Amino acid sequence: YADKAEHEHEPDLTSPLESDSLIDSKKDNGGKRILQLARKEWGMMALGMVLLVITQVGSLSVPYFIGKLIDAISDADMSTEEKRDEMKAITYQLCAILGFTSVMLFFRGFIFNGAGERVVSRLRIQLFKAILQQEIAFFDKNKTGELLSRLSSDTSKLQDAATSSVSVFIRQCLSIVIALTMMFVTSWRLSCVIVGVVPLIVAFAVSYGRFVKRLSKKYTDALAKAADIANESIANIRTTRAFAAEDVETDKYKELIGDPDDPTDKVFCWYPKAMSTHKLGIQKSMGHGGFIGILGGIGQFTLVGMLYYGGTLVLEDKMTAGRLISFMMYALNVGMSLAIFAGLFSSFMEAIGASTRTFEIIDRDPALKLRGGVKMETVDGRIDFEDVSFSYPSRPDVAVLDKFSLEIQKNTKVALVGQSGGGKSTVISLLERFYDSTGGTIRVDGKDIKTLDQSVLRLNFGLVAQEPVLFGVSILDNICYGVAAKQVGEGLDRNAGISMDRVVEVAKMANAHEFISQFPEGYQTMVGERGIKLSGGQKQRIAIARALMMNPSILLLDEATSALDAQSEELVQEAINRVMEGRTVVVIAHRLSTIKNADAIVLLKDHKIVDKGRHDELMGRCVEYQDLVKKQLTAAREEGNGA
Numbered sequence: 097y098a099d100k101a102e103h104e105h106e107p108d109l110t111s112p113l114e115s116d117s118l119i120d121s122k123k124d125n126g127g128k129r130i131l132q133l134a135r136k137e138w139g140m141m142a143l144g145m146v147l148l149v150i151t152q153v154g155s156l157s158v159p160y161f162i163g164k165l166i167d168a169i170s171d172a173d174m175s176t177e178e179k180r181d182e183m184k185a186i187t188y189q190l191c192a193i194l195g196f197t198s199v200m201l202f203f204r205g206f207i208f209n210g211a212g213e214r215v216v217s218r219l220r221i222q223l224f225k226a227i228l229q230q231e232i233a234f235f236d237k238n239k240t241g242e243l244l245s246r247l248s249s250d251t252s253k254l255q256d257a258a259t260s261s262v263s264v265f266i267r268q269c270l271s272i273v274i275a276l277t278m279m280f281v282t283s284w285r286l287s288c289v290i291v292g293v294v295p296l297i298v299a300f301a302v303s304y305g306r307f308v309k310r311l312s313k314k315y316t317d318a319l320a321k322a323a324d325i326a327n328e329s330i331a332n333i334r335t336t337r338a339f340a341a342e343d344v345e346t347d348k349y350k351e352l353i354g355d356p357d358d359p360t361d362k363v364f365c366w367y368p369k370a371m372s373t374h375k376l377g378i379q380k381s382m383g384h385g386g387f388i389g390i391l392g393g394i395g396q397f398t399l400v401g402m403l404y405y406g407g408t409l410v411l412e413d414k415m416t417a418g419r420l421i422s423f424m425m426y427a428l429n430v431g432m433s434l435a436i437f438a439g440l441f442s443s444f445m446e447a448i449g450a451s452t453r454t455f456e457i458i459d460r461d462p463a464l465k466l467r468g469g470v471k472m473e474t475v476d477g478r479i480d481f482e483d484v485s486f487s488y489p490s491r492p493d494v495a496v497l498d499k500f501s502l503e504i505q506k507n508t509k510v511a512l513v514g515q516s517g518g519g520k521s522t523v524i525s526l527l528e529r530f531y532d533s534t535g536g537t538i539r540v541d542g543k544d545i546k547t548l549d550q551s552v553l554r555l556n557f558g559l560v561a562q563e564p565v566l567f568g569v570s571i572l573d574n575i576c577y578g579v580a581a582k583q584v585g586e587g588l589d590r591n592a593g594i595s596m597d598r599v600v601e602v603a604k605m606a607n608a609h610e611f612i613s614q615f616p617e618g619y620q621t622m623v624g625e626r627g628i629k630l631s632g633g634q635k636q637r638i639a640i641a642r643a644l645m646m647n648p649s650i651l652l653l654d655e656a657t658s659a660l661d662a663q664s665e666e667l668v669q670e671a672i673n674r675v676m677e678g679r680t681v682v683v684i685a686h687r688l689s690t691i692k693n694a695d696a697i698v699l700l701k702d703h704k705i706v707d708k709g710r711h712d713e714l715m716g717r718c719v720e721y722q723d724l725v726k727k728q729l730t731a732a733r734e735e736g737n738g739a
């Protein structure tokens with residue numbers, strides 16, 4: 097049943113990542129990779145290992161001394177005084193060893209846990225960097241919440257696996273070797289009993305570890321999915337609230353987490369059903385309980401058997417009582433080590449399960465390489481589209497652009513118009529290299545953009561989106577977003593290149609300085625998550641300032657369709673007109689005034705250019721254009737006529 101169920105549930109939990117041909121998910125070298133994570137820590141860990149040997153020998157000397165103590169007390173050949181002296185001597189030795197061991201234990205714990213922290217921090221940065229390097233299509237397929245869950249919970253699973261677990265593993269190995277040796281030295285007859293049981297326990301633990309690994313992978317996948325639902329509804333709380341959809345969202349979340357209080361929601365069922373984290377967790381706990389029970393049972397019975405057999409040996413004078421006690425303590429030690437060992441094995445397997453996707457992302461080569469191409473400090477601003485075809489990677493059979501050709505001269509303004517869904521935003525996305533075209537070439541200053549380094553984008557392209565998104569930092573930091581990126585790209589401090597005069601200058605050009613100055617904290621005002629504390633018009637003007645800060649030669653604009661209030665609208669429009677001067681501009685236009693000022697208007701429909709020319713030309717010859725102006729630009733026309 098387990099195999100069948102697993103097979104049937106698998107597709108439900110498969111993230112799109114897995115179906116991505118770029119990812120070789122069959123390569124199951126998770127264990128090796130986890131250990132490699134700690135490579136930089138190997139020096140420290142070697143020191144930790146030395147401490148480990150010392151502490152282990154120290155701890156394991158206790159049963160030996162206790163045995164000696166008991167034998168000294170019960171030795172019939174010694175006088176009471178002799179016994180007392182012997183006892184004192186043994187106790188002093190024991191105290192010295194234990195004191196020293198405790199100090200070493202402190203350092204050992206500190207070294208291994210510290211290494212774990214360093215490993216997980218490195219891993220998180222590595223993963224975050226890898227996520228940000230991915231092409232935009234990757235984000236069309238993989239959801240934010242899921243990626244965030246990988247970043248937080250999956251990475252922490254790996255934290256111990258790479259370091260402390262290694263320490264515990266070696267410690268237990270060492271403990272088993274020392275204890276077994278001591279057992280053989282103490283009594284070879286009794287030792288044979290325990291040696292017979294060990295392979296049984298090991299075999300059991302190994303198969304259990306495999307089971308845990310499988311369950312754990314499903315568990316983390318289900319958790320990542322739940323995290324995604326949570327992320328979407330929390331991030332979009334205003335929409336959730338507006339539709340009073342809190343309960344729906346909670347239900348969706350509950351479906352993935354599972355409802356522990358729902359009696360109809362059985363943990364084990366004989367028909368395929370998507371597994372909730374709760375169910376998987378319960379299965380895990382059940383497996384865990386069974387494991388402890390069986391292993392514990394084997395251990396206890398072995399112990400009882402040994403005690404009986406050992407007692408017989410003492411009666412037959414083949415060993416002393418003190419030695420039997422030492423032996424039992426060593427045997428307990430071995431038993432405990434084996435149990436810890438098994439637990440460790442299962443948590444390591446769990447870590448491997450959790451790590452699979454983490455490593456998949458880290459190893460993934462972005463389909464679109466942004467770094468390492470030709471660098472251009474300045475760009476004149478000529479743009480050529482030559483027979484560009486494009487379909488979105490998520491919908492490869494739908495052509496969004498089909499042999500799209502367009503030449504844009506330096507310092508000219510091209511307006512893209514057309515019905516919604518015609519491909520206007522796609523043209524801008526291709527220029528920003530959110531995606532690469534599937535056919536044809538796009539050139540900037542005659543150079544194929546696929547051969548350019550991403551710094552060309554940063555330095556020469558300015559983007560003002562329809563609904564500009566700001567970061568939840570200060571206005572100043574938002575305006576300087578590109579400058580900071582430039583500084584970091586050049587290996588400098590992120591704030592080094594900021595000139596307040598320049599910031600004020602661009603804010604004035606963007607009609608933003610006035611309202612910014614009215615805030616009590618001015619440019620240091622925090623804008624709230626995604627700029628939520630600002631009005632639409634204010635956000636737009638800050639976004640314009642942000643684009644202007646880099647003095648880009650090419651400006652990509654998506655005019656807002658949503659109406660701002662008249663005054664705000666005028667300020668935004670004025671700012672846009674001002675910033676368009678002296679640059680190559682590609683604008684998705686919704687206003688007649690913008691269209692009238694454009695050097696060329698491109699009418700897009702059904703993946704193709706229907707016509708292009710100046711406003712008057714198109715009005716004269718293109719029925720579809722006339723139609724568009726009449727129907728879609730009504731509001732703007734009134735504005736245009738009024739002007």
Ligand code: ADP
Nearest residue numbers: 236488490491496515516517518519520521522
């Ligand atoms: P416009 O800007 O003219 O309204 P778009 O360029 O946004 O048009 O969209 C063109 C077509 O591409 C539409 O059919 C749209 O559904 C599709 N599309 C847009 N973005 C994506 C995406 N990320 N993944 C898949 N299809 C998309």
